[in-house]
Amino acid sequence: MSAGKTMNLTLHVWRQPSGTSQGRFVTYPAPDISPDMSFLEMLDVVNERLIAKGEDPIAFDHDCREGICGMCGMMINGQAHGPRRATTACQLHMRSFEDGDTITIEPWRATAFPVVKDLVVDRNAFDRIIAAGGFVSTHTGSAPDGNAIPVPKTAADQAMDAAACIGCGACVAACPNASAMLFTSAKVSHLGLLPQGQAERDQRVLKMVATMDEEGFGTCTNHGECEAACPKEIRLEFIARMNRDFIRAGLRNRGERAGSGGTG
């Protein structure tokens, strides 16, 4: 417990009134910060002080503050979600910083994630990738008994590893190419590892990759920054798996147009 001690920090924060206006860094002193605060609670305190002074508070996305909804996300000293491994910004605590530190805070930077205001970006490109094929086409009510589809424990566990993705976008923000391969491959792998996902496996990967490219995400050149930044520790091997699925689907579907047929 570190009760009693507080820290004095200096923040450089990206301020941008709207998506169409110019942004810039603004420096704010942040005195008397408790090490027990989460990073977002520290921003709350800074915002309360800004409002008291009649200034506009810093806009940032957040919701559950438990590291699971994926809504928060910002570059903290150049690292997506900050210095602590496997930790979202909302779960990062100020005890990860030292008294006197200067902290630079920026929004995700990617063509496919345009800035909305300050630290808030538009990540709906991720939703469109899912809408292109990140599902099993099953009608409500049409399911057989749950145990009619046995799933080997190892497959279920691996699928769960991939399904743990929270869609925060840190992988894109950390990638020098702003590639969405880790995000896309996590969903392709989650469903591709399960028997329920086999019927649409080829179409799924072809359509999701096509949408990923259309949305303006970059290509993967194997930097591995995405894996290092991922708060849920989604592994690079899922990208390898998606590449294999993509090539195989392309060969099997040669002559067919990607995007035609299927139910998605």
Place this chain on the structure above:
Amino acid sequence: MELKANAPSGPIETRWERHKFEMKLVNPANKRKYSLIVVGSGLAGASAAASLAELGYDVSCFCYQDSPRRAHSIAAQGGINAAKNYQNDGDSVFRLFYDTVKGGDFRARESNVYRLAELSVDIIDQCVAQGVPFAREYGGVLANRSFGGAQVSRTFYARGQTGQQLLLGAYQALERQIGLGKVEMYPRHEMLELVVVGGKARGIVARDMITGALESYAADAVILATGGYGNVFYLATYAKGCNVTAIWRAYKKGALFGNPCYTQIHPTCIPVTGDHQSKLTLMSESLRNDGRIWVPLKKGDTRPPAQIPEGERDYYLERKYPSFGNLVPRDVASRNAKQVCDEGRGVGASGFGVYLDFADAIKRLGASVIAEKYGNLFDMYERITDENPYQVPMRIYPATHYTMGGLWVDYNLMTTIPGLHCLGEANFSDHGANRLGASALMQGLCDGYFVIPYTIGHYLASNKLDKVGTDAPEFKQAEQAASERTRTLLDVKGTRTVDSFHRELGKLMWEYCGMARNKQGLETALQKIPALREQFWKDVRVPGQGAELNQSLEKAGRVADFLELGELMCRDALTREESCGGHFREEHQTPDGEAQRDDQRFQHVAAWEHTGEGQAPKRHQEPLDFEYVHPSQRSYK
């Protein structure tokens, strides 16, 4: 006003089946001509929007987050109940029904609860088919665990992320329909008004949270699935954005609010560290399967836990409830924690905490087994508190976590406003006065996948719905009301931030309308809340403009509604002169301190009607009959 539950009679096993047959159907070719609005994209909203679009309805779905995948259902950790009896341990639909009615302390409608238990099995099938990666045994079949004091293993789970995986299943089904053009999705939109035309719910006014524009949307029916209102306590395990606004606006337009005082305080949350605290984090109560809860026997014992010998510890739940021990229901566990802390035996810097100790389990099973079961929870605890629970007992304290109250709905999930339906946590229906663990996910998905797709058809087919457009005067009036409200909030230009008011309200609610309530406290709160509300409208400072992304303005609108809701909750708690489930009135307890119901006077749902600004709301009653599960004093000894 007579509250017609429209619940069928006859043998309880056949009620839903018969009701489904008796309900009218919409011709498949006509479904696309009906437009439906779904507000909220959590388990209930997303499953409803997807399923209704699959049927062919023209669906619009709204959520305040940047994506429907973020709804707070995602944070549920423990699991989802279903009466599959895969474990051959004596479970059945009737047993799940029985446990849920009893767990709710005999304050829920039997017909609804039975239907919930009956449909629970279909939910698991549906989710498996979608590819939800439930935990499996080595043979490939679904794994189960016992949860929250249940005597059978009926809980299905996906590590500690069950809510996340179920929500992603529903989200993916929803995205599929969005991709097919069957659902129009409106993220970053917040509903500010319900529009009622000719006595029927016909649309909403929503604020585009990026541009600030107020927009009208018309439909043939409106479905609210906007979650619970526990953020009225400021500190709660809810996401920061969770709010009461959608259902509060509906209440103000004539929908009755059922049992607002029924809130659930969850026993295993991480204690508060200071005034900067913005929310509380829950840890799955599955931890209580292996952790032992204790406090020092002596008051004010500040020794580190390892230095307190076994004989000077009080494992108070094991002592008081030998047969259920640490697995007593949530309300009982929470109240006992408060009691020992009030006695001055709480632990941690604040004194508001009790130990949850895994030392025995680690000795018995080994650290690696504990890590496999609870590793992610232990990591989360360590991240937040900087303490290692493998070495030092966890400290926990209760926090608000769920609201059983909500808009009153009939068996068809329709509110007292025709056409306005309400699903999931936002309605009052299935959990009575206390919700059992792993039942919230079940109810959200049951309402969305398997109830509303039938009952909405019945409503549409039984009512003549004239064409209504957003140029109708009712829409203009609603837009104007929303716009005036926004302008008023911006124009106060006072001195205090929205959060400071919210925090103050939360403290009042926690103190006077929290885990234990009494007449004097509730009357005090009924003085203080209106005074605080008045101060809010005089002195709140909302920076910025209406026509932009303005998070202070969003919060201000929500807190303004919480300031009204808090009063209704206290009024409901004051009127209910009994203890039941999560509603504990100190004046009404058994000699050994257990909740004492008064079935003679209070075996009913209280449903409140808004009668106009500044006027006292009117309390209505829906009597509850128990034909199958006979009310008894709950005993977990």
